[in-house]
Amino acid sequence: MDPTPQVIEIAGRRVRLTHLDRELWPGGPATRATTKAELVGYVLDVAPAQLPQLAGRPVTRVRWPQGVTGPRFFEKNAPSGTPRWVRTVEVEGSGGGRWGSSQDDDAGPVSYPLVDDEAGLVWLANLSALELHTPQWRLPSGVDGPAHSRQQHPDRLVVDLDPGPGTGLAECSELAVLVAERLADDGLTAVPVTSGSKGMQLYAPISGAQGADVVSAYAKRLAEGLAKDVAWVTAVMAKDVRRGRVLLDWSQNNGAKTTITPWSPRGRDHPQAAVPRRWDELGDDLFQLSLSEAAERFATEGDPLAGVLTPDAPPGPRLPEP
Numbered sequence: 001m002d003p004t005p006q007v008i009e010i011a012g013r014r015v016r017l018t019h020l021d022r023e024l025w026p027g028g029p030a031t032r033a034t035t036k037a038e039l040v041g042y043v044l045d046v047a048p049a050q051l052p053q054l055a056g057r058p059v060t061r062v063r064w065p066q067g068v069t070g071p072r073f074f075e076k077n078a079p080s081g082t083p084r085w086v087r088t089v090e091v092e093g094s095g096g097g098r099w100g101s102s103q104d105d106d107a108g109p110v111s112y113p114l115v116d117d118e119a120g121l122v123w124l125a126n127l128s129a130l131e132l133h134t135p136q137w138r139l140p141s142g143v144d145g146p147a148h149s150r151q152q153h154p155d156r157l158v159v160d161l162d163p164g165p166g167t168g169l170a171e172c173s174e175l176a177v178l179v180a181e182r183l184a185d186d187g188l189t190a191v192p193v194t195s196g197s198k199g200m201q202l203y204a205p206i207s208g209a210q211g212a213d214v215v216s217a218y219a220k221r222l223a224e225g226l227a228k229d230v231a232w233v234t235a236v237m238a239k240d241v242r243r244g245r246v247l248l249d250w251s252q253n254n255g256a257k258t259t260i261t262p263w264s265p266r267g268r269d270h271p272q273a274a275v276p277r278r279w280d281e282l283g284d285d286l287f288q289l290s291l292s293e294a295a296e297r298f299a300t301e302g303d304p305l306a307g308v309l310t311p312d313a314p315p316g317p318r319l320p321e322p
Contacts, residue, residue: 013085013119017126024067024128025271034271034291036128042265042273043121045295049276049303050121050263052310056138058091058112060258061129064267068130072267075129078113083123087114089139114139130267133258137212138311154215155208156309157188157319158259159222160249161199164242167232171246172199173282175226175233179248180279182222187317191304194288196266196274199246201259205309205316212255218319219250262305263298265291276304 005018017040023033043050061075078088088111115121115132124132136154159179161172179202180190188204195201206215223235226248234245252259260266260274273294277286278301289297307313 008122010119010122011117013083013117015083015119015122015126017122022067022128024064024130025269026067026069031270036125038271038291039128039130039265040122040125042291042295043125044118046263046273046298047118047121049298049306050261051115051117053262053305054115054132054134055311056114056141057134057261058089058110058139059115059124059261060112060133061124061127062131062133062267063127063129065128067128068267068269076110076112078111079127082113083119086120086123087116088112089114130265132261132264134261135255135258136215136253137208137255141311152212152255153208153210154212154253154255155206155315157183157204157206157215157219158252159190159202159219160195160247160252160259161201162247162249163199164234164239164245164247166244167246168198169194169200169286169288170284171232173284173286175230175246175248176200176202176282177279178226178230179222182226186320188319189308189316191308192277192279192282193262193305194275194277194286195260196264196272196288197260197268200277201274203262203305203309205313207315207318209315210319210321212253214319214321216250216253216255218321219253221322223248223250262309263294263303278304 005016007014007016020037022036025034027033064072090109090111092109136156137152161175176192183190183204190202190204193201227233227235232245234241235248262274262276265273271291272288273291275289275294
């Protein structure tokens with residue numbers, strides 16, 4: 001590998017790139033490896049779609065410095081060497097767990113980066129931050145400094161469909177339709193996103209005027225209602241009840257939790273991405289999309305989330321409360 005760094009300029013910002021020929025995803029008998037240079041190309045290709053999803057959302061990164069066959073680590077604070085042009089925001093912990101983690105942790109301030117432009121995406125790609133995770137709320141426009149997670153109100157509802165052993169995207173597709181119908185009864189419009197891993201998420205814009213506790217409670221009622229009505233659906237996280245069922249995970253609406261950002265790559269065995277999909281694609285033959293397929297999809301069909309879950313989109317409805 002050539003260790004000589006390169007510096008490129010993107011809209012007036014200088015970004016240092018290293019080890020562009022490093023294989024981040026290994027090849028197989030019928031496939032070739034995917035390099036860091038190709039990752040950089042991908043994030044630039046889909047930047048017009050991904051940047052609106054990242055706008056105003058503190059970013060938790062999952063990094064694989066040696067590629068997906070090596071160790072990974074979660075990173076929340078902006079690392080040393082962060083370019084001066086990267087905005088950061090200090091967010092107080094919720095006291096109920098670390099963002100992007102299910103483990104309890106002491107509350108404390110974290111200085112998260114904000115990704116505002118293509119240069120920020122390329123900077124993170126160079127750090128082998130293969131996954132970008134974000135909360136369901138945005139910081140108010142113009143915030144640049146301390147913020148408090150307890151004060152944030154989600155502007156989107158997310159329902160995660162996680163297939164257990166013996167189930168897959170076919171069952172997730174069937175469940176997605178059932179979830180969307182119940183959301184529609186409350187005036188919500190959902191967009192499906194294949195996760196780039198095993199399952200999918202459904203996103204629906206909401207008012208942004210209700211707290212995360214209200215949103216999380218609504219999602220829990222939705223999940224438990226469907227689990228009661230459909231035998232192969234569960235709202236219980238325990239793995240011993242997951243076989244042959246799809247978990248309808250409502251918990252990611254907690255104000256301290258994060259979800260994979262639409263259009264983000266995934267650090268899995270294959271170079272796949274979380275990609276918004278059309279409803280008419282769902283069914284028995286649905287499959288996860290590779291980075292190249294995702295980029296081609298955006299170039300030819302655009303983004304199903306455009307005008308729906310973007311900063312300039314009109315707010316969604318308020319959620320009913322019991």
